[in-house]
Amino acid sequence: MPINQEGSYYHLFNRGNNKGKIFFDINDYFYFLIQFNNYLGPHIDVFAYCLMPNHFHFFIRINNGPGFEKGIKNFLISYSKTINKKYGRVGSLFQGRYKLSEVKTNAHFTRIVTYIHQNPMAAGLSKSLEDYRFSSYKAYLSNKRTILKRKEVLEWFGGINCFIEAHKLITKATDEF
Numbered sequence: 001m002p003i004n005q006e007g008s009y010y011h012l013f014n015r016g017n018n019k020g021k022i023f024f025d026i027n028d029y030f031y032f033l034i035q036f037n038n039y040l041g042p043h044i045d046v047f048a049y050c051l052m053p054n055h056f057h058f059f060i061r062i063n064n065g066p067g068f069e070k071g072i073k074n075f076l077i078s079y080s081k082t083i084n085k086k087y088g089r090v091g092s093l094f095q096g097r098y099k100l101s102e103v104k105t106n107a108h109f110t111r112i113v114t115y116i117h118q119n120p121m122a123a124g125l126s127k128s129l130e131d132y133r134f135s136s137y138k139a140y141l142s143n144k145r146t147i148l149k150r151k152e153v154l155e156w157f158g159g160i161n162c163f164i165e166a167h168k169l170i171t172k173a174t175d176e177f
Contacts (some may be wrong), residue, residue: 006065009029009047009103011112014076015055017092023053026088027132032056032079037147039075043067045149047109048116051134057116059103061149072098109156114167129167135169 016022023029029051036058043064050057062068080093103112120132129137139146140153140163157163 006062009059009061009109011101011103011116012058012060012072012098013056013101014094014096014098017095018094019054021053022083022093023051024083028083028086031082033134035075035079039071039078040068041147043071045152046136046147047134047149047153048113050116050119050132052119052125057119059109059112059116064079106156110166113153113156114169117167 023032029066031071034053040060042061044061045061046058047061048059072130075145076094076098084090104108115128116135117135120126120135121129126132129135137147139148139149140160154160154163157166166168
């Protein structure tokens with residue numbers, strides 16, 4: 001899918017082939033995030049993310065279309081090769097090409113952030129948003145350094161208190177795949 005316009009916002013996601021796992025141990029999650037930033041960090045801004053055992057979600061803004069296209073391709077190939085080698089796997093790790101869904105309105109901006117962060121609770125993997133380790137939610141409650149565009153996101157929500165309140169409304173997550 002060619003990138004229509006640099007500066008556009010997208011929900012980026014994919015899942016494991018046959019709905020299988022893409023993360024097999026805790027180190028895979030860390031490696032994925034590090035490599036994601038290495039390959040894509042120079043070409044995008046990240047607003048939210050969540051890594052689930054068999055899929056991932058990112059809410060991004062693409063700042064360099066050709067760099068993103070090359071980076072995402074190389075990132076997913078590299079990650080797949082590493083996982084296949086590490087676990088003696090063969091074949092495709094991901095179910096086809098990654099998906100991009102353009103986010104165009106302020107209402108969609110805030111909804112996609114809450115949707116991404118609520119995934120672990122909707123799937124029964126966590127009892128609270130703060131407890132899930134591989135989501136960007138906790139970074140918004142902290143003042144620690146982050147690559148996330150924290151200030152921008154909090155402004156969309158109207159501040160940290162509105163951000164927290166919006167996330168309390170847990171809606172049934174739908175399977176977008």
